[in-house]
Amino acid sequence: MMDNVDELGNATILVVEDNEASREVLARRLERQGYRVLLAVDGRQAVSAARTQLPDLILMDLGLPVLDGWDATRQLKADARTRHIPIIVLSAHAMTNDRDRALAAGGDDFDTKPIRFQALLGKIEILLNTKVAS
Amino acid sequence: MLLPQTDDPAAASVSRRAAELFAAHKHEIHTRTDRLFAGLMALQWVGGILFAVWVSPLAWSGTTSSTHLHVWAAVVLGGLISLFPALLALLRPGLPSTRYTIATAQMLMGALLIHLTGGRIETHFHVFGSLAFLAFYRDWRVLVPATVVVALDHILRGMFWPQSVYGVLVASHWRWLEHAAWVIFEDVFLVVACLRSVGELRETADRTAALEQEVRTRHKAEVDARNSEARSEAILNVALDCVILMEESGRIVRFNPAAERTFGYAASEAVGQPLADLMIPADQRGAYQDALPRYLKTGEATGTNRRFELTAIRKTGEIFPVEVAIAPISSDGAAMFAGYMRDITERRRNEAALAEYTRDLEVAHETQRQNSQQLAALVDQLRLTQRRAEDATRAKSDFLASMSHELRTPLNAIILYSELLQEVAEDDGKDTQSITDLQKIQSAGKHLLALINGILDLSKIEAGKMTLSRESFDVREMIDDLLDTVAPLVRKNNNTLTVRCGDGVGTMSSDLMKTRQILINLLSNAGKFTRDGAVTVDVNRRAAGAQALIEFTVSDTGVGMTQAQTERIFDAFTQADVTTTRQYGGTGLGLALVSRFCELMKGSVSVESRPGEGSRFTVCLPLEAAPVEVPAVIGA
Numbered sequence: 001m002m003d004n005v006d007e008l009g010n011a012t013i014l015v016v017e018d019n020e021a022s023r024e025v026l027a028r029r030l031e032r033q034g035y036r037v038l039l040a041v042d043g044r045q046a047v048s049a050a051r052t053q054l055p056d057l058i059l060m061d062l063g064l065p066v067l068d069g070w071d072a073t074r075q076l077k078a079d080a081r082t083r084h085i086p087i088i089v090l091s092a093h094a095m096t097n098d099r100d101r102a103l104a105a106g107g108d109d110f111d112t113k114p115i116r117f118q119a120l121l122g123k124i125e126i127l128l129n130t131k132v133a134s
Numbered sequence: 135m136l137l138p139q140t141d142d143p144a145a146a147s148v149s150r151r152a153a154e155l156f157a158a159h160k161h162e163i164h165t166r167t168d169r170l171f172a173g174l175m176a177l178q179w180v181g182g183i184l185f186a187v188w189v190s191p192l193a194w195s196g197t198t199s200s201t202h203l204h205v206w207a208a209v210v211l212g213g214l215i216s217l218f219p220a221l222l223a224l225l226r227p228g229l230p231s232t233r234y235t236i237a238t239a240q241m242l243m244g245a246l247l248i249h250l251t252g253g254r255i256e257t258h259f260h261v262f263g264s265l266a267f268l269a270f271y272r273d274w275r276v277l278v279p280a281t282v283v284v285a286l287d288h289i290l291r292g293m294f295w296p297q298s299v300y301g302v303l304v305a306s307h308w309r310w311l312e313h314a315a316w317v318i319f320e321d322v323f324l325v326v327a328c329l330r331s332v333g334e335l336r337e338t339a340d341r342t343a344a345l346e347q348e349v350r351t352r353h354k355a356e357v358d359a360r361n362s363e364a365r366s367e368a369i370l371n372v373a374l375d376c377v378i379l380m381e382e383s384g385r386i387v388r389f390n391p392a393a394e395r396t397f398g399y400a401a402s403e404a405v406g407q408p409l410a411d412l413m414i415p416a417d418q419r420g421a422y423q424d425a426l427p428r429y430l431k432t433g434e435a436t437g438t439n440r441r442f443e444l445t446a447i448r449k450t451g452e453i454f455p456v457e458v459a460i461a462p463i464s465s466d467g468a469a470m471f472a473g474y475m476r477d478i479t480e481r482r483r484n485e486a487a488l489a490e491y492t493r494d495l496e497v498a499h500e501t502q503r504q505n506s507q508q509l510a511a512l513v514d515q516l517r518l519t520q521r522r523a524e525d526a527t528r529a530k531s532d533f534l535a536s537m538s539h540e541l542r543t544p545l546n547a548i549i550l551y552s553e554l555l556q557e558v559a560e561d562d563g564k565d566t567q568s569i570t571d572l573q574k575i576q577s578a579g580k581h582l583l584a585l586i587n588g589i590l591d592l593s594k595i596e597a598g599k600m601t602l603s604r605e606s607f608d609v610r611e612m613i614d615d616l617l618d619t620v621a622p623l624v625r626k627n628n629n630t631l632t633v634r635c636g637d638g639v640g641t642m643s644s645d646l647m648k649t650r651q652i653l654i655n656l657l658s659n660a661g662k663f664t665r666d667g668a669v670t671v672d673v674n675r676r677a678a679g680a681q682a683l684i685e686f687t688v689s690d691t692g693v694g695m696t697q698a699q700t701e702r703i704f705d706a707f708t709q710a711d712v713t714t715t716r717q718y719g720g721t722g723l724g725l726a727l728v729s730r731f732c733e734l735m736k737g738s739v740s741v742e743s744r745p746g747e748g749s750r751f752t753v754c755l756p757l758e759a760a761p762v763e764v765p766a767v768i769g770a
Contacts, residue, residue, distance in 0.1 A: 021544070021551070022546050025547055025551050025554055026550060028554055092540075092546070112542075113542045113546040114550070117550060117553060
């Protein structure tokens with residue numbers, strides 16, 4: 001937490017994404033912005049990485065193998081150790097109820113794919129600032 | 135009693151009547167006899183006076199004379215004796231007391247007359263005459279007081295004044311017995327005569343009563359017969375069926391009006407003719423004539439007391455069906471038959487018509503049944519087709535939704551990578567050609583994304599999964615807000631953008647995102663197809679009946695469209711022509727979405743355009759959307 005976030009640029013973000021290309025390019029671009037990036041390819045990995053590494057923020061895809069994004073989010077938000085970590089849910093579904101379901105599972109924000117990167121950066125900064133402020 | 139006493143009410147009635155007649159007759163005899171005696175009393179009185187005056191009118195005493203005592207006796211005593219019974223006879227005739235009084239008085243009168251004649255023995259015959267006269271009463275009892283009076287009179291006067299009764303100064307004390315014996319001698323005959331006479335009276339009464347009864351019975355029988363005849367006649371006359379009475383030989387004796395009407399013969403023509411000759415067609419006659427004697431012989435035949443049908447013929451020669459029943463008529467004389475016939479031509483016709491109608495009905499029913507089956511089959515087919523269509527729509531929608539998802543994931547990578555490479559190239563100071571190429575990749579990716587989004591929206595609308603939200607927003611603010619996004623697109627082609635939206639337009643309560651989307655699509659279209667021109671937005675409130683509307687008009691001075699192009703402009707993937715997309719870009723879905731959104735929001739969109747003169751799109755939306763949150767389904 002504080003050791004991970006000396007300043008905003010050094011915050012750690014856990015990217016949970018099963019599509020390799022999407023995962024890699026998102027990681028590359030976040031790193032170019034100065035964030036430390038952790039990776040997970042499915043929900044179970046995401047939950048265990050979050051518990052052990054305690055990232056400052058999680059970008060969570062919904063359609064994941066093994067454990068899907070909704071369940072992973074729900075587990076993280078049910079766990080006292082990880083409850084405080086903000087989660088931005090990313091969905092390839094543009095159906096409106098995806099957003100409601102994601103927020104109901106405990107997500108802090110929601111965005112659809114393809115990602116508009118600049119907008120996503122704005123959301124990340126807002127959540128990290130909120131967290132720092134609190 | 136002539137008739138034996140029975141419990142038979144008729145007999146009781148006759149004996150009651152006989153007693154009544156007997157009593158009336160006796161009373162009549164008593165009354166009549168009472169009146170006779172009244173007359174006789176008067177005559178005797180007057181006679182007694184005349185006799186007294188004639189025999190000894192005067193009583194001489196020396197030279198002086200006076201009216202003789204006998205004259206006074208005749209006047210006074212005769213009056214006293216006669217007057218009371220005469221009055222009774224006139225005032226209370228017929229009563230027993232009257233005739234007993236008369237009997238007594240009559241004998242007293244006899245005694246007076248005997249005295250007046252000085253006891254002449256011849257005058258005693260008055261007594262016998264009186265008794266005979268009293269017998270007129272036919273009541274032997276009146277002889278009793280009469281006899282007693284005579285006996286007493288003779289006893290007393292014989293004892294005290296024999297001259298008065300026997301005409302002698304001294305008489306034997308037993309002489310009265312001789313006189314009484316003669317009187318009783320007569321009484322015997324008179325009593326017998328009275329009793330026999332009463333017996334005859336009674337017989338007469340019985341006979342009269344029986345006769346009366348007989349007369350009444352005969353009269354009643356006659357009346358009954360007359361009534362029965364009249365009833366039969368009336369029934370025969372009004373009967374709707376032909377009633378024909380025949381003798382044993384088959385000759386007609388009675389032919390009722392219905393038969394006249396049916397067969398066309400007058401009763402006078404038919405009576406006396408054999409029925410078969412007149413009313414059975416020649417070819418059927420044999421069978422009929424065989425059947426009738428068979429019945430006569432055996433007493434039962436096919437037709438008797440049962441109905442059967444046969445063919446008859448009218449006077450006109452027309453042959454027609456009849457229903458027949460034959461019944462024997464019991465009669466004292468020769469055997470007779472009543473034939474009842476009914477013309478069943480009409481019934482046959484009705485039966486035929488009914489049969490035909492029934493057949494038609496069956497045919498109609500069958501046809502209808504077949505039609506229903508076909509209809510049911512058709513409905514099933516339609517349901518199946520509809521279900522298939524719905525399934526197909528759902529499948530398509532599901533397919534598009536999952537396709538959209540599958541497309542987005544690689545597209546996500548493509549766009550992010552092209553942006554990443556642009557950043558890297560810019561950072562590395564690479565040549566601008568590479569950057570431009572990467573921008574084109576990114577642009578193509580974004581176009582693809584717009585297409586995917588558009589298709590997804592359309593398929594959601596088609597599948598009825600597109601929902602409407604409702605919120606209140608200020609129209610002016612919404613326009614200003616969306617201009618931030620759209621104005622750069624419009625001005626890109628060196629166009630001016632004018633918005634005419636009064637402050638009075640106010641707020642609307644509807645789906646904000648879809649309203650925005652409609653206007654963005656129209657404005658970006660206008661900007662795209664106009665170069666060095668003007669794009670104008672007009673916002674006004676309108677009223678359509680009771681409903682308040684907001685009208686958005688987006689006009690441009692661009693390329694415009696032909697009539698044919700405007701007609702297809704709201705269909706998906708139909709820009710003005712195939713070259714348009716290449717020339718102007720765009721997904722080809724913008725106006726299709728505008729049209730579907732308007733429909734979904736119970737509004738409308740229309741276009742006016744001419745080639746080279748620009749286009750004018752008009753959108754009308756309800757100011758207040760219906761307050762529904764359920765998924766809106768667009769009719770296919």
